[in-house]
Amino acid sequence: xxxxxxxxxxxxxxxxxxxxxxxxxxxxxxxxxxxxxxxxxxxxxxxxxxxxxxxxxxxxxxxxxxxxxxxxxxxxxxxxxxxxxxxxxxxxxxxxxxxxxxxxxxxxxxxxxxxxxxxxxxxxxxxxxxxxxxxxxxxxxxxxxxxxxxxxxxxxxxxxxxxxxxxxxxxxxxxxxxxxxxxxxxxxxxxxxxxxxxxxxxxxxxxxxxxxxxxxxxxxxxxxxxxxxxxxxxxxxxxxxxxxxxxxxxxxxxxxxxxxxxxxxxxxxxxxxxxxxxxxxxxxxxxxxxxxxxxxxxxxxxxxxxxxxxxxxxxxxxxxxxxxxxxxxxxxxxxxxxxxxxxxxxxxxxxxxxxxxxxxxxxxxxxxxxxxxxxxxxxxxxxxxxxxxxxxxxxxxxxxxxxxxxxxxxxxxxxxxxxxxxxxxxxxxxxxxxxxxxxxxxxxxxxxxxxxxxxxxxxxxxxxxxxxxxxxxxxxxxxxxxxxxxxxxxxxxxxxxxxxxxxxxxxxxxxxxxxxxxxxxxx
Numbered sequence: 001x002x003x004x005x006x007x008x009x010x011x012x013x014x015x016x017x018x019x020x021x022x023x024x025x026x027x028x029x030x031x032x033x034x035x036x037x038x039x040x041x042x043x044x045x046x047x048x049x050x051x052x053x054x055x056x057x058x059x060x061x062x063x064x065x066x067x068x069x070x071x072x073x074x075x076x077x078x079x080x081x082x083x084x085x086x087x088x089x090x091x092x093x094x095x096x097x098x099x100x101x102x103x104x105x106x107x108x109x110x111x112x113x114x115x116x117x118x119x120x121x122x123x124x125x126x127x128x129x130x131x132x133x134x135x136x137x138x139x140x141x142x143x144x145x146x147x148x149x150x151x152x153x154x155x156x157x158x159x160x161x162x163x164x165x166x167x168x169x170x171x172x173x174x175x176x177x178x179x180x181x182x183x184x185x186x187x188x189x190x191x192x193x194x195x196x197x198x199x200x201x202x203x204x205x206x207x208x209x210x211x212x213x214x215x216x217x218x219x220x221x222x223x224x225x226x227x228x229x230x231x232x233x234x235x236x237x238x239x240x241x242x243x244x245x246x247x248x249x250x251x252x253x254x255x256x257x258x259x260x261x262x263x264x265x266x267x268x269x270x271x272x273x274x275x276x277x278x279x280x281x282x283x284x285x286x287x288x289x290x291x292x293x294x295x296x297x298x299x300x301x302x303x304x305x306x307x308x309x310x311x312x313x314x315x316x317x318x319x320x321x322x323x324x325x326x327x328x329x330x331x332x333x334x335x336x337x338x339x340x341x342x343x344x345x346x347x348x349x350x351x352x353x354x355x356x357x358x359x360x361x362x363x364x365x366x367x368x369x370x371x372x373x374x375x376x377x378x379x380x381x382x383x384x385x386x387x388x389x390x391x392x393x394x395x396x397x398x399x400x401x402x403x404x405x406x407x408x409x410x411x412x413x414x415x416x417x418x419x420x421x422x423x424x425x426x427x428x429x430x431x432x433x434x435x436x437x438x439x440x441x442x443x444x445x446x447x448x449x450x451x452x453x454x455x456x457x458x459x460x461x462x463x464x465x466x467x468x469x470x471x472x473x474x475x476x477x478x479x480x481x482x483x484x485x486x487x488x489x490x491x492x493x494x495x496x497x498x499x500x501x502x503x504x505x506x507x508x509x510x511x512x513x514x515x516x517x518x519x520x521x522x523x
Contacts, residue, residue, distance in 0.1 A: 008340035010365040015334035024160055028332050031159045036326040038272035039379075045274070052265050057383040059258045060317035064307060070219040070252050071298065077222030081284025083294040088246075090301050091121035097297055098123060098211065098244055099130045105242050107132075107208045113226060113233035114138035115213025116320060117246045117299055119151065119342040120355075123211070134211065135177070135203050137232040139196050146173040152336030152344060155270050155322035160335050163187040170195050178202060200232060210240035210291070214247045215319065216262060217296075220255045223283040224296070227266060227276045234280050243282075243291040248299050250307075250316040262319060265381040270321040302355035311392040315351045317382040324376035324386060330369055339366060346376035350389040358397050367393035429462035436460075 008014060018024060043049050063070055075085045088094035102110060110127070112118065112134055124134040124145075136145045143158040144151055147169045151157035158166070167187040174181040179199045185191055212233070214224040224245055226233050237243060253259055267276040285294050307313050325331045325345030336344030340362040341352040349370055353363045367390050376386045398408070418425050436458035442450040461469075 014338035042268040042272040073219040095126035109133040110209040111207040113212040113236040210236040269381040306354040323379040327375040
């Protein structure tokens with residue numbers, strides 16, 4: 001996977017800055033609560049949602065277990081339909097393939113339908129380095145591009161922007177990229193959408209090359225599928241003469257029958273709609289319709305390594321619905337930029353460290369960007385156990401060492417040695433008890449832990465000493481401790497005898513009851 005966003009710090013640092021932005025928090029809170037409430041209603045309409053969820057999980061798991069077979073089948077199907085398949089091991093290779101394909105057409109600009117895979121590999125920047133301009137046509141992606149910004153959400157990349165901010169971006173930047181915004185543009189949704197439509201229309205009609213991603217690829221027919229809500233994607237897929245699709249290898253499904261499950265679960269879980277407004281499907285090329293040339297770039301970029309991890313591979317089930325982001329209390333407050341990746345939120349916290357590795361500071365911090373509340377697992381339409389993977393990745397980060405973890409390992413090793421030597425432990429306990437008045441309120445070097453937690457107060461004596469005074473001395477001497485112990489024992493004996501008497505009384509009551517019954521029945 002390509003590197004993190006330039007200059008991004010570790011998650012705790014970035015999140016601290018984001019939380020201080022009240023406007024950002026307000027935008028995120030309003031948007032995520034609105035989306036998740038609507039999603040809950042849409043999902044509740046299906047009585048068999050749990051079975052659809054389980055079916056989606058099984059389809060994905062089956063496909064991942066046999067990914068080699070289905071990818072070969074997909075290549076054969078695409079080729080038979082008139083397309084050309086390219087294999088890219090990493091981001092650099094994928095960018096080189098796409099740039100060469102565009103340059104072969106003689107064109108210097110492309111239009112794009114929203115594609116997280118191309119954002120993952122930094123395709124826009126790679127094309128710009130080759131003198132090729134890439135224009136985003138999804139409305140939210142357009143806002144991000146015009147604002148020199150970064151996506152902060154899987155489904156709604158500009159979720160961190162409000163209408164006033166979007167209006168200002170359109171006014172200030174549209175003219176630099178093409179048709180300028182209309183004079184007197186307001187922040188009403190209708191006017192903003194119309195300004196975007198007019199700006200993009202000339203690009204759609206002029207562009208000869210389109211670049212897309214895909215939500216799914218059907219192995220049995222070589223069909224690619226894109227879900228979108230605006231229709232801009234369909235313009236990119238049908239008007240250009242050349243179409244280049246960059247898709248992660250995990251997006252393949254075996255058959256149309258399998259696709260039917262996701263046609264139900266993805267729209268409801270993402271946009272809270274019963275059916276997606278625009279579901280575009282294309283299979284190869286046709287003489288009288290759509291692009292005359294089609295290229296499919298199959299992207300690995302860390303996915304094979306992720307597949308080798310028995311616990312972590314479930315992240316590859318993800319269908320990019322973003323439901324986990326909308327229920328996550330951490331994402332709601334920190335926003336997507338703090339994750340330093342095109343994949344934010346809970347799914348990003350487990351996907352990015354696997355695709356990129358955990359050696360960088362930000363990737364090592366992402367598995368800890370969670371409260372492990374489990375809300376993400378509950379809403380996932382393919383049942384990815386994100387908390388399980390987070391804990392698994394935390395173990396990996398701890399094992400590799402690094403800041404904090406080396407000290408923790410040393411501390412645990414020292415504690416293990418002390419516990420193996422009872423006399424040393426006893427001496428340490430006595431010293432700790434006798435110096436308790438000098439103990440700090442916060443543990444030096446552990447502020448991240450003690451800032452939100454109180455250190456337990458040290459007792460006046462250790463348990464060992466207490467036991468020695470109250471038990472061992474009482475057993476050896478006939479003093480007060482022993483007398484108290486004897487009295488307790490005798491009291492216990494008396495209680496036992498009382499219990500015996502109660503039992504006997506109960507037995508007499510039973511017999512009396514038996515006699516009364518006999519009288520009542522005349523026997």
